[in-house]
Amino acid sequence: MRKKNQIRLVLLVMFFIGGFTACDDDDEKVLVGNPDFSFNSETGEYKVKIGKEVALKASVTDAVNPVYSWKQEGVIVANDTVYLFKGSQLGEFFVNFRLDADNGSVEKQVKVTVVDRLAPSITMSASAVAYCGLEKEMAAMTDYTDESTTFEWSYNGKVVGHDSIYVFKEDDINVYTVALKVTNEDGADVKNINISVIPEEKPILFFDNGRYVLPSQLNDVRTMTCPIGKNVVLAPVKFSISDLAVYEWKVDGVVQEGETSICYNFTPSVEGKTYEITVTANDKEKTAMATVNVVCEAPEGTHFRETKATSSYISNTCYEFIPAPGQFIRFTQNQTAEDARMSIQKTLDSGGGESWIASLGAWGGYFILQFDHSVKDDGKGEADFDIVGNPLGKHWCECGVVWVSQDENGNGIPDDTWYELKGSETGKPGITQRYALKYFRPTAEKQDVLSIDNDGNLRFLARNAYHPDSGYFPWFLKEEYYILTGTCLGNQFKTEGLETNWGFDWGYVDNINEPTGFRIENAIQQDGSPANLKYIDFVKVHTAQMGQGAAVGEVSTESSAAIDLRLKAKK
Structure with missing residues (x-):
């Protein structure tokens, strides 16, 4: 027993320091985490008809040498991860599941209600996606069914099926409604499912120039800049291409031998020259190609802009504001992208900017701001500029990622290379660079917004019940969809009691940051290597998290303008 306790203590200590433990002489590593489990009922509540059985199931994770027990009224009734509860009398009953492992113990309770009548319940999502001209198999997801259960599918006012599975197919882009009625001897349930029909995804490659992309722009040749004597890491954004793809890079038509990854480190050697660089992805039977022009500019610092007595410490020019869909996006069909930009510019022109100036919408929504001078990296590891949001402590943050750019070509507009x-x-697991989300324009103003990311994940942005009449979509974008790109920090959203979205340690907008402010020295290339920028001229902020709640709506970064901290201190 003493030896077992010593082993348990060692495992717990190693978990708390976040380390790895060697498990044999070959230095194999094992990650030790907290044991936990979840039930096959998301709510922790079950119903069963009297005389019937219901399966209570626990899915266990990260348990070392686990022992299980189900207890009812203090008595152990099962010692596996599944317990078949029989409804022998009407009423509410409480059952505890306990997990004991070498690395910890967890116990949770569920409620089982035994009723005399139990109508079926449909648990399917109210939204689904199908591709134009392709069959979509829809399976009835139901609870409380038995041998008496019947199914009835309806479409276009007609009954189209009586099986638990219905095959749907339409050729045209639109939203269609299918109804499902499930009946048993105790009653019935009905569900309407809205099916969004979209074109089938095709493999796509394009280079990110920091701005949104429309379908008509996917084949455009983008331009990036790189001062002589420096390098730029090129990496295209991909859609419908797997991580197993092999890449071929060409510079002015010449294949770059040995360059087969998605990142290519390029160093131009002739000032003033424009290099045509192409990349082709080969992913089994799929292929896609993209082209970027890289202009070799004058040495870094050539276009540096010194501060003047009239210089503003606030980035006082909004170049572009393209929000993602969201509950506070109120741009109508009759407005334009210029109207969106001016909604921020008017605030800056009236002396605002030090508190938040815009809600950026869901993931990817962004603005681009410009300083009227170049902001230096102080070279001392101190913050160079700041951007604030409105986080409510650590439990409610809506984190945005910051990007920066130099005016490397000296034309005064942000058409140069961007650095995160x-x-x-x-660099942590679950954090995705070159993430992209395609938002489809709804066919009606009050529809949920469908999106698909570049890993093929489909989701709907639902309307918030507290803001049902807000714009939700930037209607000035008239094409079938638009694509937003950037870095995805993942989903921290939780709905256990209060809806929360926890922040991160440092480096993000609308987040409790420690230390405060942003450092130009943290600018990185697409492969994570340092960009080594001496100064910046432009700043971009985009919403970088997923998440949506019933009360708070979507996670949406709210951001101020960028503030030059050293110039502010002098004013």
């Missing part, structure tokens, strides 16, 4: 500022989560 790394934060505490950069």
Whole structure:
């Protein structure tokens, strides 16, 4: 027993320091985490008809040498992860499941209600997606069914099926409604499912120039800049291409031998020259190609802009504001992208900017701001500029990622290469660079917004019940969809009691940051290597998290303008 307790103590200590333990002489590593489990009922509540049985199931994770027990009224009734509860009398009953493992113990309770009548319940999502001209198999997801259960599918006012599975097919882009009625001897349930029909995804490659992309722009040749004597890491954004793809890079038509990854480190050697660089992805039977022009500019610092007595410490020009859909996005059909930009510019022109100036909408929504001078990296590891949001402590943050750019070509507009500022989560598992989300324009103003990401994940952005009449979609974008790109920090959203979205340690907008402010020295290339920028001229902020709640709506970064901290201190 003493030896077992010693082993348990060692495992717990190693978990708390976040380390790895060697498990044999070959240095194999095992990650030790907290044991936990979830029930096959998301709510922890079950119903069963009297005389019938219901399966209570626990799915266990990260348990070392686990022992299980189900207890009812203090008595152990089962010692597996499944317990068949029989409804022998009407009423409410409480059952505890306990997990004991070498690395910890967990116990949770469920409620079982035994009723005399139990009508079926449909648990399917109210939204689904199908592709134009392709069959979509829809399976009835129901609870409380038995041998008496019948199914009835209706479409276009007609009954179209009586099986638990219905095959749907339409050729045209639109939203269609299918109804499902499930009946047993105790009653019935009905569910309407809205099916969004979209074109089948095709493999796509394109280079990110920091701005949104429309379908008509996917084949455009983008331009990036790189000062002589420096390098730029090129990496395209991909859609419908797996991580197993092999890439071929060409510079001015010449294949770059040995360059087969998605990142290519390019160093131009002739000032003033424009290099045509192409990349082709080969992913089994799929192929896609993209082209970027890289202009070799004058040495870094050539277009540096010194501060003047009239210089503003606030980034006082909004170049572009393209929000993602969201409950506070109120741009109508009759407005334009210029109207969106001016909604921020008017605030800046009236002396605002030090508190938040815009809600950016769901993931990817962004603005681009410009300083009237170049902001230097102080070279001392101190913060160079700041951007604030309105987080409510650590439990409610809506984190945005910051990008920076130099006016490397000296034309005064942000059409140069963009660099992400790394934060505490950069490089960690679950954090995705070159993430992209395609938002489809709804066919009606009060529809939920469908999106698909570049890994093929489909989701709907639902309307918030507290803001049902707000714009939700930037209607000035008239094409079938638009694509937003950037870095995805993942989903921290939780709905256990209060809806929360926890922040990160440092480096993000609308987040409790420690230390405060942003450092130009944290600018990185697409492969994570340092960009080594001496100064910046432009700043971009985009919403970087997923998540949506019933009360608070979607996670949406709210951001101020960028503030030059050293110039502010002098004013």
